[in-house]
Amino acid sequence: MTAALPKAASADLFERVKDAVDLHDLAGRLGLEREGGKGNYRSPHHPDKNPSLSIFQKNGQWGWKDHSTGEAGSCIDLVMYVRPEVGPAGEAARQLAEWYGIAALQKPATKPQQRSIPEFIADRALAEPEPAVAYLASRRIDEAVVRAAIRQRTVGWNTWTNDKAPPGEFGHGGPAAVFVVRSLADRAIVAVDMRYADPALNGNVKTQCQGQKDGHPWTSDLQRLAKAHTVYVVESPINALSIECCPLPAGTAVLALRGTGNADKIDIAFLKGKRVIIALDHADPVNERTNRRPGLDAAWRLLDRLTSADIAARLVDMQDWEEGEDINDVLQAQGPEELWRRLRKLDHWLIPGMPGGGEPGSLAGRRRVFLPEQDFKVYWRFRTLDDFTQYVVDFKEDDDGKRRETLGDVCSFRVASLSRLRIQGHIATINGSADTQPETVFAISAQVPRHGPTLVRHVLADKTLYRLEEHRDVFGAIYKPQQYHRMLNMLERTADIGAREAVNFVGLAWRGGALAALEGRDCYFQEPVKQCLYHNMVFPRGTAQDAQAVIDAYQATFKQSAALIPLVWALGAHLKCVIGFYPHFQMEANKGAGKSLLTEAMQTTLGFQMLSGQMLKTDHRRRASVSYTSHPVGWDELSKQPQAVLSEADALLQSTYRFEFTRVGSSLTPYLMCAPVLLAGEEVDFTSLQSKICITTLTVEKQGTKLPLDLPQFPVWQWLQFLEKIEPARIRQMHTQRIDDCKEQSQTDPKDPTASRTIENYAAILTAWDLLCEFAGIKIGHGSFVGDLVGEMNAHLRETDGRRQPWVWIMEIFLAEIEAKNFRHPYLWDSIDDEDGKPHVALLLRPNLVIHHLSTALHLRSKFEALPVKKGRVFKNQLMESGVVLRDDIERTIRGTRTAHLTAISLPRLEKHGLYATPDLDRS
Structure with missing residues (x-):
């Protein structure tokens, strides 16, 4: 057999084959019939009166479709469809490459990784699988079914024995059929299940597992399972192969749990959108201790899990099966036709798995819930179909004792x-x-x-x-x-x-x-649509290797980690319920810098939503977008909104920096507003949010390589599962350590409280990075992310120095009012000496009159409502603490009126905070 190519080389071969192969020429090689050399081809698997397989070109790419079965695809799919014995897609691609002389690009040889025990056993078992055909045939499993599983490399044969354990003792081993268990996420081998041909040689132990038992089911064909619309769920691989001997309709697959314990442990998300039929061993003998049948009990548990995940599931009705009879027993005793007839008989009772009639002995272990007499005497009348409910209106018995309802x-x-x-x-x-x-x-x-x-x-x-x-x-x-x-x-x-x-x-x-x-x-x-933007969210799944690929791609697409920083911020948003807060994120970009492409890519990579300006116009929509989730949400082009919308959005962002709970409307619909928000646009500037956001700026100069189109999604679900297993105290300790690290490298006054909060924000992202490196298996120093983020932090601190305090925002508005000659209250320009006797140009005013003006001026209403400080006393205290006040409680004559209790504010000291004014000589 041809050696397996590296994953990248296989993908390259697939593309080369698809580009090079003419489907009409391939159809001739495969022996497809075509009348008169024109029109469609005849279907290869059944007689059709009119040719039903068409070949066409769309957007320069070859394609085909068999309209009688619905099958379609590329040249590789056509080979697999016409000649299923060729095997999976990789083998079909290699066959085409051989026919048409196409070579795949080989990646440089890398150091081989050490094989796990399940992989080692699987390699040996798959090398010589032929004896498995005879063994499984002894269980009346069709040879074609077994060989199809062998081609998919899910069935093999093992002959290993342990020399240290003599025959007849547990651990000796012996000839055994091997069922290779592969991960549903990346198809990697995670376990092998062995069923011994002679259990007596192994101490009467007939089955054994090497590798991971919990959470990993078995199927003979992963590709068929992915495409299936109907899935039968059974306990063992033997039962799964038994069902595959039946005349299953197209689009049907079989899944083996590998034991009833896995009913609670497998990730059922991949079954979303599929019809599930549960056929565990419902006829198991009743357990005396629990008074339940183990198979039926596991079926109930699995049914409840599927129902809670909104996946429709039904049980096979096994009430009339012999006690202890399983699926393979029926196949051996009565053949595939009888087994298929039984599998199509589904439980039709109102409470699944709990019959409403039958002999008393047949009901043992099947009473799922106690129904009092008044309920049980009418319970039997209700009958259910897949999506319909009926009721027995009347019934009568014929002369031959047959009951008709x-x-x-x-x-x-x-x-x-x-x-x-x-x-x-x-x-x-x-x-x-x-x-x-x-x-x-x-x-x-x-x-x-x-x-x-x-x-x-x-x-x-x-x-x-x-x-x-x-x-x-x-x-x-x-x-x-x-x-x-x-x-x-x-x-x-x-x-x-x-x-x-x-x-x-x-x-x-x-x-x-x-x-x-x-x-x-x-x-x-x-009210899910109103209360949570992600009420129907199914997080992207994947592996640690996918996480590494995403991190590397985002690191390369913009220099200085400009794209990786928002990605890490978004993933770290889920730490919010642990550390108690999380910053919003501001992404500014010039025209053509690639902001739209990056946000679109992040939506695909993480599964989060960017909301348009139209969506943000009402308070209800903004509130709903950030409610009941730690998954981030994006607000795009917010700077284009009216000032009233910006003021309301500012207030919402202030509250969602931590958490805010409210009830709205006459029905008091609850909202828990907490989602971190990505603010994207050419100009995003909320002055009051300066200490509650982190920043990155995209420029044309920072652009790197484009993100690959086949980049996998980040495994957000596995990331969340990783975080839930970490001790919360450890996460908080990591955050505290990162705060200390950032303070050591910050370029700001350590006594500045708003600067300290900003440092805490960037430390939260660094904590997310530390955990992300642990999750993805990369080094913390990977790609100089830490240095780039600290650089962004210091740039943010420098740019916002003097703009993080509310008194600065108030003074900025007030000085503009003076320039516009809108301030009618007493104020004066004067020269005041500081503590060292140095004269300063000073502005003398009463702070409470400044607040009064802002609160009463109609044209300043929206700005005043957005301010966190609304009292003159608090404003004056902030001025005094800031160091801009030279002297307090001064008395001067202004416009002929003696005015007391004035506060002198130094103009040079204001300029250090980015506040500038021109003294009015008429008021000096």
């Missing part, structure tokens, strides 16, 4: 679950304290025809649970209101089944006093 329609959807939820209060969510204000609500998940296999979720309060208008508006038609109410009454008994402690938050928050990574599927908002 008359069904009526109840509603045009299927209620998958009704669960009681205890929503954690916002204080416990943001700081991990004991929850003192939980809220109880009820979540109904239903499958409706228009959404296919994706469940529709609706959250209701106690008083609206039986309000049919709420159900009709969200789910669909209710044909029999009386029976529907009765059905809801019975489903109330199941509220405990799916009862859970929920947290309405997307990102990293506290749940039950511990950090937890949360997605949109974990939240239960009563």
